[in-house]
Amino acid sequence: MKSSAMREMMALTERPDVISLAGGLPDTSTFDPRLYAALMAQVADGSTARALQYGPTEGMSAAVECVVEVMAAEATSVDSDEVIITTGGQQVIDLVCKALIDPGDVIVAEAPTYPGAVPTFGAYEAQVAQIEMDGEGMPIDALERTLDALQAEGRTPKFIYTIPNFQNPGGVTMSLARRRRLVEVARERELLVLEDNPYGLLRYEGEPLPTLYSLDAEAEGTGGAADLVIYLGTFSKILSPGLRLGWAVAPRPVLEKLNLGKQGSDLCSSPVTQLFVSAYFKQRGADGSAVWSDYLEELKLLYRRRRDLMLEALDEHFGERARWTRPQGGLFVWATLEDHIDTTDLLAHARREGVAFVPGRAAYMDGHSGASSMRLNFAGVPDADIREGIRRIGRVLAQQVRLLGTLSGSLKSAGGAVPAPHREPAAKGEREPAAKGGHEPVTEHGREHAAEQQRSPEESRRAPQGVESAGEGAPLADVVALPRRQDQESVRRRRDR
């Protein structure tokens, strides 16, 4: 498994005196306490026995109806018997691995990828090939090359894991052309795709894009249901993570395996919270509108404001020393510093200043790529803390950059053996090539660019998808090769003393 040293450091940042931009949290303080109390009372009073009883493994039909409603809001039509209710979206990742992964099996994921999936993939001893994203998400030509290379070794990935909307942690959104192409590739090669979409409805600007699930379902010969895409959804970000309710929509054979796995894991998700969600989704406002979607609008306004605050603060306090994504939705900004700054070390320094973030390494299976990036949460952080948190990180960063400049500058003037390493901090609008791996020469982006041309003029004119300063097709971070397999029994030496 990945660096537990870093995990230990993260644990130290969970203190009240630390401004944490590290969480994956939505803001639950905006939920009306009276409504919460009323709904709980309704569940307690109206469904006592059912709420206190076990429920069906696949979920209570009352909750499944809500899922169908949320999916419709995502412009994705699903049948209730394609749905399984899970204990948070995280359980879907776990159950999919449980159903499909044997030790050594390959998963293809984005680079960076969801830090919460990294330990799950590790626990099932999967090998993960990470495909570096650019401003439009996972480049499908790079995916195809990886698939070809794997095929040449006689290996086929068990599934492709992607977060197409406002990716965690990258903050970028997969373009429509790539979504279509991804589904085509999956169908050509008969590969399963795990579409993780926790934030799809938290879009602050731009037009919603179709889910991979719906694109798969529209393909010829599917009879209107996807047969290669497993969809992961959750109530965590549109309502509450404390409810621990998510879901999967999956092709029948996969669904059966997920159901079997869930029986073994926890039999069923909590009927109390399923009934709560059901009661909540039935609520109507004074104007007859659904309360859940009104609340969603409220959250979007709040998060949008916080995103803008964070982007402003980054401009002010990071300035030329970093580049970062400009997410159209979701919870996170991904910032990348010049590659001589290691964000794990920066965090050690930053925590003394009372601020925390997630170092980029957490988003990579190999534990060392992404070393100069960081994930910053804006959604669950009060406005003042966003400004102050970014200011503090900026101050620490400035100190490190200055020190680095002093150290490398004097090597240069002292005529050190090798020309000084220090590159000027990447200017905005400019991108460093991938640091290693040689996956992404310019020509590849050229090819990808052809696909971009198919976007409507309207789309092209829109604010750059995701990466604010990057040229399109520019990589988000390092390219990562398949990591070595690590033994769970192994222990570290000085780490473990």
Next chain:
Amino acid sequence: MTAARKVAVLKGGRSLERKVSLRSGAHAQEALTRLGHEVIALDVGPELVAELQRARPDAAFIALHGREGEDGTIQQLLEAIGIPYTGSGPAACTRCTDKVLAKYLMREAGVPTPDFHSVREESIKELGAAALLSDIERALGFPLVVKPASQGSALGVKFARSSEELPSALVGAFSYDQKVLIERYVEGRDLAVSVLESDEASSSDGPSSARPLALPVVEAVPREEDFYDFQSRYEIGMTTFVCPAELEPATTARAQELALSVYELLGCRGVARVDLMLEERSGELWVLETNVVPGMTETSLLPQAADAAGISFDQLVERVLASAWARER
């Protein structure tokens, strides 16, 4: 062996090694309970002194790793409150935790330790010390290992293969400590020798001149040799342990002798773990550093080494505990 005592196990704290410390502490607590002692578990924080004053334990068992537990901070407090505690005293803690100080002391005493220099962040900022780097490079040669002077864990330990990599390695290490050690990289086998106060010396029967005991040598073997992954050897679970290490008898004896002399040189008490490198090309042994509060988790090196010497975990804990009173003489 000894009478039942009231023992406060100090663990946790706010160091970067909090979690390892909690595991060490929990493990020691279980053993102390099995041994019939009354155990008070204290997660070290702002209430520590008040809790100790209230509880008035017969001894404090220190299972704190990282800064406060090993640099003498806690030991100084315990001296002032008047509670006997396990392991080394404040002076030895200071000498061992400051890797740079320990290396100067070893060099002066003729103990082989890899060539090194040390730089402080202030001297770079205020005295133009950056201009020294090329001299240091010339003197030590590449590759170099850069370590925060007082960080006990692998965090901040950097590897520089060329002058191009040195500045960022230094910046990384300075994130953990104002003082940084730049050391010649010794390529070879990673060894550790734990030293334990001998039975006689730590028994309550009275003083004894018996020398401490060097336990069997443990070798840390990286799973895969990957030069790039030098840091991963420290950070990521890529290492297996062999105990006793498969070495020439003379090498084993020399490693143990070196560990004992370093233990005495730095003034350690009770228990300590000395880390060494057996250099591949020269066959020389080099002492890297000494840890005054070795880990007590299931997988830690000290319990493994003790086990190889026929000392059970409970016996080990009892002997470490006895060091609390041995000091008082």
